Amino acid sequence: MVEVILNGEILKTVSKAMVSLVSEARFHFKEEGLHSRAVDPANVAMVIVDVPSSSFQSYSVDGEFVAGVDVNRIFDISKSIKSDELVELTVVDETSLMIKFGSVRYSVSLIDPSAIRKEPRVPQIDLPAKIVMDAGEFRKAIMAADKISDHVVFRTNSEGFFIEAEGDVDRITFHLSEAELAEFNGMEARSMFSLEYLKEFVKVASPGDVLTIRLGNDYPGRMTFEVAGGKVKVEYILAPRIEAE
Amino acid sequence: MVEVILNGEILKTVSKAMVSLVSEARFHFKEEGLHSRAVDPANVAMVIVDVPSSSFQSYSVDGEFVAGVDVNRIFDISKSIKSDELVELTVVDETSLMIKFGSVRYSVSLIDPSAIRKEPRVPQIDLPAKIVMDAGEFRKAIMAADKISDHVVFRTNSEGFFIEAEGDVDRITFHLSEAELAEFNGMEARSMFSLEYLKEFVKVASPGDVLTIRLGNDYPGRMTFEVAGGKVKVEYILAPRIEAE
């Protein structure tokens, strides 16, 4: 029913993205590619992963197939695959996924998709500010902020994009002017987010990856990472935290 | 009585091999080279290490000398020696071993050999199947299997050599056909082994090292690693586990 070949890097990326929020997920093998999305148990964040069929070395799917996947397990297996190694995924019946690479063949039981938490509808939200930047820079800012606080403010104005965190005795400001951003539409926005989630999100990103952020005022933020050499799109939507004045 | 010079890599390898099963061992400095062997406290596995005198830079032993060695200690010291650094081992009297490298001189107390557990006789067992392969590949298979189970089946037939492990929800098969093996005599065999031991054994091996495996049916397995650039032979004999159907 499903017989696809992909780079190890893609499987690593997809499983890392999903495992940041959930331990089980539905993998939709559609004609146009692989799609998966899920909301974390606390309903704070959503992840949406898309890998177009053109990102695969070979992609043969008979109609649409929905696989119920233990993403922890896949993530674990993917660690022993090299980034540039070819991996074959095969689903013959509905009960198991075969993962082949080198001399290794893993057979992983599939989960009944109906036993996995219902998938979220992707919200249609209007976010005025748009920032396009290097995902590696963003990752550095988040990791630094995480050392002094558990939350962070994202803020845009005519001077550019600011990430700010405040600890007991210190304060960090990460600032990129319009000139330092790949793209910025100049709109003002300000929302506070939890670093607990953000520090998980940035794990999918490497320096050089493109990140598009969309922000509103005390409103969810949307972070779209183009990763694995542009072959995988990982989108996170994160609920804001309320700023206590 | 003993005055030998060897590469750091050899001392590292010998101590790593012994420390995988025991904390004390007899090191026999014989005319033909260094020999040591031991059985683990649970009597499940045996290790036999041989370093021919030609693998040493210089080898001067007065008759045969048996040193009772704290292998944990030697293993620890060997970690601070570089692989390509020359090490001098000297035993002047029966009470201490001198280890010299660079500006460092360690003096380690020897243990009375008679206080160390009696050495095993090497069993004469007839094992029909013979496989010669890259030790690095074997190591990868064992490390992957260890993630999902605590035991593994080694199996040979006309299709080649199979290493198989089964977890609660997944199953891994590592398969090398005759063409992918350096040597295979085509004989059938099947035995189950404990990964707790195997994952220790593979630590001596690096990619490129030659591994010879001999197998029977529900019978001990014998794994001979030629390591440290072929200068050290490490042989493990491992009792099978009983397969409960």
Added chain:
Amino acid sequence: MVEVILNGEILKTVSKAMVSLVSEARFHFKEEGLHSRAVDPANVAMVIVDVPSSSFQSYSVDGEFVAGVDVNRIFDISKSIKSDELVELTVVDETSLMIKFGSVRYSVSLIDPSAIRKEPRVPQIDLPAKIVMDAGEFRKAIMAADKISDHVVFRTNSEGFFIEAEGDVDRITFHLSEAELAEFNGMEARSMFSLEYLKEFVKVASPGDVLTIRLGNDYPGRMTFEVAGGKVKVEYILAPRIEAE
């Protein structure tokens, strides 16, 4: 009041040196450069750090300014700075230190200097033996000794410089003859020191750094490290331990 630019490596080195003994310190920004010194809470060791103004990329200090610094915090921040990255330190009022590098701006609260433990007078002690050697070699000897004991003897005589440690069953001697030392004045000395301190001290040093040691008999030892490419001088004075015969 203070506006200086320096290499990340210098900030890393200074904070690493101070954090080895204290968590808070006074940083004196003087005309001739940055100076800081402190004694550990147990009064066993003193650290003295000097960075001449010529080691900075730019150095502008209005008179002398004394900043009360949380060195743990600075050390932590310095970890996210690259060694060859330029860092700007600014003190505008007396309450906060601004640390800028790349797109990041940290603001760290300063501590009232009078709330920090009084600074020690640097003792004038006469130490006969003088050894100049590679700090990396010294570091290796200390780390090896630390594995078997909690104290070490430094000893000099006509044969050179000896570092000796004794464990329960083993003994390590590190020996450098006069020919192997960069400089040695041939004077005899012998003192015992605590490895708990020494292993902290050697963390500032890299192979190639110059270390000058001055020793007496059962007397404090003085270790002067020239680190960060000679741009920072870190001096430790360590009280001896009493040898129980």
